[in-house]
Amino acid sequence: MAAQPKAIPAEYPSYLKGDPISWLNTIDHKRVGVLYGVSALFFMMLGGIEALLIRIQLFEPNNTFLSAHVYNQVFTMHGTTMIFLVVMPLLLGFAANFLVPLQIGARDVAFPRLNALSFWIFLSGAVFLHMGWFWHHGGLPDAGWFGYANLTERQYTPGMAIDFWDIGLLILGVSTVMTGLNFFTTIVTMRAPGMTYMRMPMFVWSILVTSILILLAFPPLTVGLIFLFMDRFFGTHYYQAVAGATPILWQHLFWLFGHPEVYIMALPAFGMISEIIPTFSRKPLFGYPMMAYSLILIAFLSYGVWGHHMFATGMGPVADATFAITSMLIAIPTGIKIFSWIATVWGGSLKMTTAFYFALGFIVEFTIGGLSGIMHAAVPIDLQQTDSYFVVAHFHYVLFGGVMFAILGAFYYWWPKVTGRMLSEKLGKVQFWLTVIGFNGTFFPMHFLGTWGMPRRIYTYGSGMGWTFWNQFETVSAFILGFAFLLMFINMLRSLRDGEIAPADPWDARTLEWSIPSPPPAFNFVTVPSVSGRDAFWARKYGTGSHGAAAVASAGDPPNGEAEAIHMPEPSFFPIVLAAGLLLCGLGVVVAWWRLIMAGGVILFLSIIGMAFQYPTFGQHTHETEAASGGGGEDLRKVGLWAFIGSESVFFATLIATFMVYKSRSMGGPGADVLEIPLTSFSTFILLMSSLLMVLALAATQRGDKTWQRVWLAGTVLFGLIFLGDQAYEFTSLYHHGLGFTTDLFSQCFFTLVGFHGFHVFIGVVWLSVLLVVSFMDRLPKSRALSVELAGLYWHFVDIVWVVIFTLVYLMQKVKGA
Amino acid sequence: MTAEAAVHEQFEQHVHPGASVYVTVAAFLVVLTALEITVFYVQALAPVMIPLLLILSAAKFVLVAGFYMHLRYDSYVLTSIFGFALVIAAVLLISLLLLFTYLSHHLWFAVPLARILLPGH
Numbered sequence: 026m027a028a029q030p031k032a033i034p035a036e037y038p039s040y041l042k043g044d045p046i047s048w049l050n051t052i053d054h055k056r057v058g059v060l061y062g063v064s065a066l067f068f069m070m071l072g073g074i075e076a077l078l079i080r081i082q083l084f085e086p087n088n089t090f091l092s093a094h095v096y097n098q099v100f101t102m103h104g105t106t107m108i109f110l111v112v113m114p115l116l117l118g119f120a121a122n123f124l125v126p127l128q129i130g131a132r133d134v135a136f137p138r139l140n141a142l143s144f145w146i147f148l149s150g151a152v153f154l155h156m157g158w159f160w161h162h163g164g165l166p167d168a169g170w171f172g173y174a175n176l177t178e179r180q181y182t183p184g185m186a187i188d189f190w191d192i193g194l195l196i197l198g199v200s201t202v203m204t205g206l207n208f209f210t211t212i213v214t215m216r217a218p219g220m221t222y223m224r225m226p227m228f229v230w231s232i233l234v235t236s237i238l239i240l241l242a243f244p245p246l247t248v249g250l251i252f253l254f255m256d257r258f259f260g261t262h263y264y265q266a267v268a269g270a271t272p273i274l275w276q277h278l279f280w281l282f283g284h285p286e287v288y289i290m291a292l293p294a295f296g297m298i299s300e301i302i303p304t305f306s307r308k309p310l311f312g313y314p315m316m317a318y319s320l321i322l323i324a325f326l327s328y329g330v331w332g333h334h335m336f337a338t339g340m341g342p343v344a345d346a347t348f349a350i351t352s353m354l355i356a357i358p359t360g361i362k363i364f365s366w367i368a369t370v371w372g373g374s375l376k377m378t379t380a381f382y383f384a385l386g387f388i389v390e391f392t393i394g395g396l397s398g399i400m401h402a403a404v405p406i407d408l409q410q411t412d413s414y415f416v417v418a419h420f421h422y423v424l425f426g427g428v429m430f431a432i433l434g435a436f437y438y439w440w441p442k443v444t445g446r447m448l449s450e451k452l453g454k455v456q457f458w459l460t461v462i463g464f465n466g467t468f469f470p471m472h473f474l475g476t477w478g479m480p481r482r483i484y485t486y487g488s489g490m491g492w493t494f495w496n497q498f499e500t501v502s503a504f505i506l507g508f509a510f511l512l513m514f515i516n517m518l519r520s521l522r523d524g525e526i527a528p529a530d531p532w533d534a535r536t537l538e539w540s541i542p543s544p545p546p547a548f549n550f551v552t553v554p555s556v557s558g559r560d561a562f563w564a565r566k567y568g569t570g571s572h573g574a575a576a577v578a579s580a581g582d583p584p585n586g587e588a589e590a591i592h593m594p595e596p597s598f599f600p601i602v603l604a605a606g607l608l609l610c611g612l613g614v615v616v617a618w619w620r621l622i623m624a625g626g627v628i629l630f631l632s633i634i635g636m637a638f639q640y641p642t643f644g645q646h647t648h649e650t651e652a653a654s655g656g657g658g659e660d661l662r663k664v665g666l667w668a669f670i671g672s673e674s675v676f677f678a679t680l681i682a683t684f685m686v687y688k689s690r691s692m693g694g695p696g697a698d699v700l701e702i703p704l705t706s707f708s709t710f711i712l713l714m715s716s717l718l719m720v721l722a723l724a725a726t727q728r729g730d731k732t733w734q735r736v737w738l739a740g741t742v743l744f745g746l747i748f749l750g751d752q753a754y755e756f757t758s759l760y761h762h763g764l765g766f767t768t769d770l771f772s773q774c775f776f777t778l779v780g781f782h783g784f785h786v787f788i789g790v791v792w793l794s795v796l797l798v799v800s801f802m803d804r805l806p807k808s809r810a811l812s813v814e815l816a817g818l819y820w821h822f823v824d825i826v827w828v829v830i831f832t833l834v835y836l837m838q839k840v841k842g843a
Numbered sequence: 844m845t846a847e848a849a850v851h852e853q854f855e856q857h858v859h860p861g862a863s864v865y866v867t868v869a870a871f872l873v874v875l876t877a878l879e880i881t882v883f884y885v886q887a888l889a890p891v892m893i894p895l896l897l898i899l900s901a902a903k904f905v906l907v908a909g910f911y912m913h914l915r916y917d918s919y920v921l922t923s924i925f926g927f928a929l930v931i932a933a934v935l936l937i938s939l940l941l942l943f944t945y946l947s948h949h950l951w952f953a954v955p956l957a958r959i960l961l962p963g964h
Contacts, residue, residue: 659918
């Protein structure tokens with residue numbers, strides 16, 4: 026659809042302008058970012074209160090302020106809240122949403138409606154996690170933020186609290202993967218003309234790498250949570266030793282996600298620091314290429330270090346040695362970053378703002394956390410420190426001293442851009458010093474307590490343990506820290522009420538977001554900027570960049586310049602409605618109320634249909650204005666789908682790995698011998714031939730041949746249905762041979778793996794059926810061949826997954842498992 | 844030309860193969876699948892069944908991804924996205940298998956290493 030020329034108003038209205046309802050259906054990335062930010066600040070208060078409750082309870086020995094059960098709930102929710110509802114939404118939901126399109130010179134993210142949907146699903150998941158409060162058999166989850174099996178099994182933790190935790194994290198995972206997919210696609214396809222990868226701001230680099238981490242690290246957690254769900258609701262035994270399984274599987278799946286998750290939180294913080302330090306040092310970032318490469322290396326290595334969380338489980342000396350080496354290796358790229366930041370500050374013309382204070386504080390505190398992290402990579406030392414307060418000290422130095430200091434620095438740095446108002450620097454510096462005192466007072470003594478043997482997660486301790494003084498010291502310090510945050514909220518409110526009006530570029534900064542008004546207009550840029558070097562806005566202001574070469578960019582918005590046509594996507598209520606449907610479905614499952622599940626399902630289905638038919642126009646416009654000229658020419662929908670396929674590959678790899686580990690650990694049951702090769706060989710031929718029909722449908726569409734387009738599409742749908750029919754027959758037949766879903770480990774893994782594949786085939790059949798209907802409506806011309814190609818890509822992916830399953834599950838059925 | 848068509852043309856830079864190539868690939872897929880089933884049933888091939896099946900399966904995977912999913916014709920960016928994900932997926936799968944088998948039960952190189960490092964013990 027052609028973009029309609031639209032008059033640009035003389036004074037651009039801020040993105041903040043609009044009635045309250047417009048915030049519910051907004052799909053503007055800046056508004057979505059602000060929604061994330063406000064929600065995360067609310068949960069930050071909640072998580073902070075939980076932290077203070079923990080500290081009050083530990084203030085004195087044998088304290089009865091909280092019962093053991095309530096204490097377990099409080100520390101579980103403190104961890105879960107701070108990681109999933111505060112740090113990640115602040116970094117990715119708020120900062121990345123607000124800044125990435127501005128820094129790459131785009132008008133929005135690649136999939137604006139998906140972006141809004143991510144937020145509303147996030148909020149649904151956050152609310153869902155806390156719903157146990159409202160049920161008699163509910164309560165809050167109490168098994169720790171990592172929910173170790175088999176404590177989470179129903180016989181050890183009855184009631185609904187773990188159900189809310191399990192499904193709540195699944196919902197939050199969906200939101201996060203959508204966010205990762207969106208940012209990945211945005212950065213790959215929508216960069217301004219001239220903004221090559223090696224010219225991107227370092228914050229954008231960090232979000233690109235973090236998005237990849239999200240897409241590939243969340244599937245193992247999703248699989249682990251699905252297994253837990255099945256154990257609790259359907260009576261499977263994924264984590265029960267009595268059935269031949271092992272609870273250690275959960276730890277592997279959780280930490281396969283959990284350690285990359287540390288970097289999902291740390292890398293955006295690194296990116297923020299890499300923006301703040303050059304601005305206030307008035308120097309370009311030292312060693313830019315190495316900073317980018319070290320981000321990539323950290324991300325890659327982060328997939329190979331999860332075992333250092335599990336040294337105490339007895340993985341064996343070879344596994345221990347491997348994980349120790351990879352864990353020590355990851356210190357190298359991290360060290361590169363620390364030295365690059367210091368080298369950037371060195372010799373700079375420093376401007377000591379609050380944001381810069383926090384950035385410098387970050388370097389110091391994060392380095393302390395990094396050093397104690399290297400200690401944990403040494404197996405003998407780690408075995409002594411496991412489950413002690415030393416570990417609590419370490420990860421708070423990383424996550425608070427590192428990530429939260431960076432967030433606070435970023436908060437003071439970008440607040441003027443977000444709100445159009447300045448914060449009080451004086452109050453900010455008081456907050457900084459109170460934060461430093463409160464933070465170190467709270468967490469540094471935990472190194473001592475841990476070394477002296479104080480275990481983490483205990484709700485009280487005896488008076489003769491010698492731990493009282495430092496616990497009291499920590500509690501007082503924690504309240505100082507709480508007061509520092511109170512100052513931040515006061516500063517925010519004062520700024521919003523009567524803060525000094527912020528200019529477009531209050532810090533004399535370097536990146537493109539500072540080239541537009543504060544707060545920015547809804548469409549960000551009147552003209553899409555073009556970039557010819559790093560630090561594009563700095564080069565535009567000063568002509569010759571600090572890189573030594575003439576790097577003049579024509580970025581920015583000439584106030585009276587000739588504007589191009591601007592077409593922005595329409596707002597949509599579907600995301601909020603869809604998220605509400607998901608919430609109702611999840612709630613219905615936990616409380617076993619079928620009508621609620623049905624109601625939620627209907628809402629969910631209708632809103633998905635609504636979104637699907639509302640979607641297309643903006644994506645096409647985006648091609649015209651941004652992607653084609655700047656982002657390397659790849660279609661954003663294609664890039665998005667491939668990123669999704671990549672994520673799905675890890676999902677199926679996790680399911681297949683579990684099947685292969687468990688298949689010969691079954692106790693009783695008929696085993697793999699009952700699988701019928703002739704039947705599944707037929708299914709395999711059918712699915713392979715359906716792929717042929719699919720590409721023929723695409724070729725017909727590209728030729729503009731409507732008749733054959735319909736024939737081949739219908740054939741593909743038919744073959745998909747035959748495959749599903751075969752699978753239904755196979756399942757029924759296996760059931761009659763005594764192989765039910767919960768018969769043994771083999772059967773539960775088999776039905777889960779093959780069932781999930783079948784579900785994907787079903788989704789493909791629905792997708793292709795919709796295309797077929799559209800084709801019969803004469804709305805699938807040659808020019809929309811990409812729609813057929815996208816459906817085809819998904820279909821072929823389902824096909825190649827079956828190629829792997831057919832070999833590993835069926836043809837290798839006699840091969841002994843792990 | 845409509846704007847929509849222009850957009851399509853702009854992004855249809857990579858030429859996809861015609862029907863004859865697709866049918867040829869399908870023929871290869873059928874033959875490879877038939878070979879897989881043969882390997883499963885022929886007892887004489889049992890000792891080499893695992894590597895044979897893995898090779899045949901990988902060949903089918905590459906054919907579908909390369910020709911039907913057009914990775915052979917499309918931008919290297921798309922291949923990189925899928926390739927990196929496959930590497931991580933493979934590392935995950937192999938690591939879990941190893942962790943639950945050899946690495947947890949066998950000291951196959953730890954003992955000789957200890958003899959070298961600690962000769963007196």
